[in-house]
Amino acid sequence: MASRLLDHVRELCALPGPPGREGLVRDRIAGILAPAADILRSDAFGNLIARHSAVDTAPHVLIECHMDEVGLVVNTVEPGGAVRFDKVGLVADAAFPGQAFDLLTGDGALHRAVVNIRAGHLQALGGQEHPTTREMWLDLGGLDGEGVRALGIGPGTPGVFHSPFEEMAGGAWKSKAVDNRAGCALCIEAFLSSLALADRLRLSVAFCVQEELGARGASVLSASFTAGGQAPDLAIVIDTVGAEGPEGVADAMGARLGGGPVLRRYDFSPGSRLGHVPPDEMVDWVRRTADSAGVPLQEDAYVGTFTDAATLSRSLPGGLPAAVLNLPRRNAHSPSEIFSESDLDALAALIGALLRTAAEGDYPRLGKDYKES
Numbered sequence: 001m002a003s004r005l006l007d008h009v010r011e012l013c014a015l016p017g018p019p020g021r022e023g024l025v026r027d028r029i030a031g032i033l034a035p036a037a038d039i040l041r042s043d044a045f046g047n048l049i050a051r052h053s054a055v056d057t058a059p060h061v062l063i064e065c066h067m068d069e070v071g072l073v074v075n076t077v078e079p080g081g082a083v084r085f086d087k088v089g090l091v092a093d094a095a096f097p098g099q100a101f102d103l104l105t106g107d108g109a110l111h112r113a114v115v116n117i118r119a120g121h122l123q124a125l126g127g128q129e130h131p132t133t134r135e136m137w138l139d140l141g142g143l144d145g146e147g148v149r150a151l152g153i154g155p156g157t158p159g160v161f162h163s164p165f166e167e168m169a170g171g172a173w174k175s176k177a178v179d180n181r182a183g184c185a186l187c188i189e190a191f192l193s194s195l196a197l198a199d200r201l202r203l204s205v206a207f208c209v210q211e212e213l214g215a216r217g218a219s220v221l222s223a224s225f226t227a228g229g230q231a232p233d234l235a236i237v238i239d240t241v242g243a244e245g246p247e248g249v250a251d252a253m254g255a256r257l258g259g260g261p262v263l264r265r266y267d268f269s270p271g272s273r274l275g276h277v278p279p280d281e282m283v284d285w286v287r288r289t290a291d292s293a294g295v296p297l298q299e300d301a302y303v304g305t306f307t308d309a310a311t312l313s314r315s316l317p318g319g320l321p322a323a324v325l326n327l328p329r330r331n332a333h334s335p336s337e338i339f340s341e342s343d344l345d346a347l348a349a350l351i352g353a354l355l356r357t358a359a360e361g362d363y364p365r366l367g368k369d370y371k372e373s
Contacts, residue, residue, distance in 0.1 A: 005348055006173075006341060008032070008185035010165045013175040016104050018158035019068040019088060019210040022046060026067060029184060029207055036192055046209040047217045050191055054202040059358045062204045062232035062320075063190055063351065064218060065183035065239065066211030066308055069176065070333045072101065074138075074157040079145040083113065083138035083153065089212035090305070093132050095334045100162040101138065105152035112162065113138040161335035171341045172257070178337035180211070182327050182344060183238040190351045201359040204232060211239075211308050214272050219311035222320075234282065234364060235322040236354060237309040238347070240339070241300060243328035253302050255328040257340045260296030261347040263287070264309075264324035267302045274306035276313055281364035282323040286354065293353035295346050298328070321366045325350065 002010070017025035026048045034040055039051040048067075054060075070089030077083050083103075087093075097117035102110040116139045118131070138159070140148055161176035168174055175181075184207055191205045208217030222231070241262050242252040255262045263286050268275030290297040313322040327347055329339040357363065 003345075005185055005189045005344060008188055009178075009182050009344070010175075012181035012184050013165050013177045016102055016110065016160045017067050017069055017177070018071045018073075018104065018160050019213045020046075021104055021158055022067040022209045025181070025184070026207065029067075029188060032188055033191060036195060043220070045217055045220050047221055048207040049204060049221075051204045052191075052195070052198045052202065054198055054200070056230060058200055058202045059361070059363055060202040060204065060230050060232045061355060061358050061363070062206060062235040063187050064206045064208060064221070064235055064237050064308055064312060065187045066180045066208045066217065067184060068210055068212050069160055069179065069181070070212050071158060071160040072096075072133075074103070074153060074159070075155055077145050077148050077154055078137075081140065081144045081148055082116075083140065083148060085133065085136070085138055085159065087133055088158065089333060091333045093130075096133060096136055097131065099335055101159040102162045103138075103153055103157050103159045105157060107152060109152070111140065111151055111153060113140045113159065115139075163335035168338065172338050173341060174331075174336045174338045176335045176337065178329050178339050179240040179332065180238075182240060182329075182339060186238050186327075186344070186348055186351060189348050190355065193352055194355050197355060197359045201355060202230065203355065208308055215274060215306060215308045215311040218308035219315055221312060222315040231316055232320060235309070235312055235320050236351065237307055237312065237322055237324045238351070239307045239324060239326050240329050240332070240337075241302065241326035242332035243330050245330065252332075253300050255298050255300055255326070257328055257330060257338070258342055259298045259328065260343060261350055262298045262300050262326040262328055264307065264326060265299050265301045267305055267307065269304060269306040272306060274310040276307065276309040276322065276324065278309075278323050279321050279364065279366055281366060282321050285357075285364050286323050286325070286350075289353050289357050290350055293349060295350045295353065297350070300326075318367065321364055
């Protein structure tokens with residue numbers, strides 16, 4: 001029987017949630033959390049914040065994830081019906097040809113389209129091609145440009161991969177949007193499972209928007225806390241990371257499927273200038289908590305990517321100490337991201353252990369007054 005956690009991953013992966021259009025995902029998460037949350041609201045940017053009430057002296061921990069997923073955005077509808085597009089997020093050009101997409105129009109409808117790929121027979125005449133998205137187009141079937149526009153499809157219309165959630169061999173699962181609906185499901189599970197700690201721990205969970213466009217939602221999250229009382233003492237950011245292929249296939253940054261959650265030690269994305277280096281105290285806290293809980297822990301340093309920690313950690317005056325825990329998955333930013341159920345369960349166990357240690361008063365307290373005697 002599937003666990004509650006896995007059921008939530010499955011349900012959330014099925015929903016479309018491109019950057020700026022995360023409403024369906026947000027509303028479903030709010031529906032799940034409403035019975036358990038003392039505070040549940042979204043801000044003007046679209047972030048969703050849930051909180052347990054507790055005495056002001058209790059430690060305040062923030063767990064954060066993002067709701068959006070990679071995909072595409074329409075830029076032109078040609079008279080003949082070809083729909084031109086650009087990438088949304090860090091997606092390889094090779095992930096697009098022949099793939100099905102759901103285009104999300106303003107009325108909430110989904111319209112199936114397929115990325116055109118030039119026939120292999122024709123490619124063979126001049127050698128195998130390696131087209132970029134500038135040379136691709138979306139095919140909606142037998143519609144001309146006027147018919148496509150009549151559906152509400154035009155510049156700015158977003159699209160997400162169409163790919164079902166399916167079980168694979170060896171305890172693995174595949175779907176689109178594992179990044180970061182798995183993180184959303186883990187945050188839901190942490191919130192629901194920590195109700196027993198409510199008298200000793202002030203827990204906030206934030207589901208942020210537009211991470212794939214530069215961690216934009218997390219950058220404004222601080223206003224939700226300065227307006228709502230005590231700011232967090234620390235943050236745990238939950239995301240996913242590319243994992244290596246089978247033994248002997250090195251195509252990522254060392255993280256392995258089935259090896260447990262991945263503690264991020266360093267990241268930086270040169271193109272966006274976004275990155276994060278966790279404080280040593282946060283690293284040590286996660287390490288010893290994982291060891292005490294018997295949870296396997298991998299570590300990585302990843303140049304070429306970022307997480308919401310890049311902006312969340314500097315969103316409060318004086319900064320917010322943050323650690324990033326990632327779920328390893330293969331085929332990153334594609335329609336078929338693969339993850340291991342054992343890694344999902346291990347990450348849930350680690351988050352729960354971190355919350356329990358914080359409730360007991362064992363958590364990093366950063367900042368120092370050098371004038372104190």
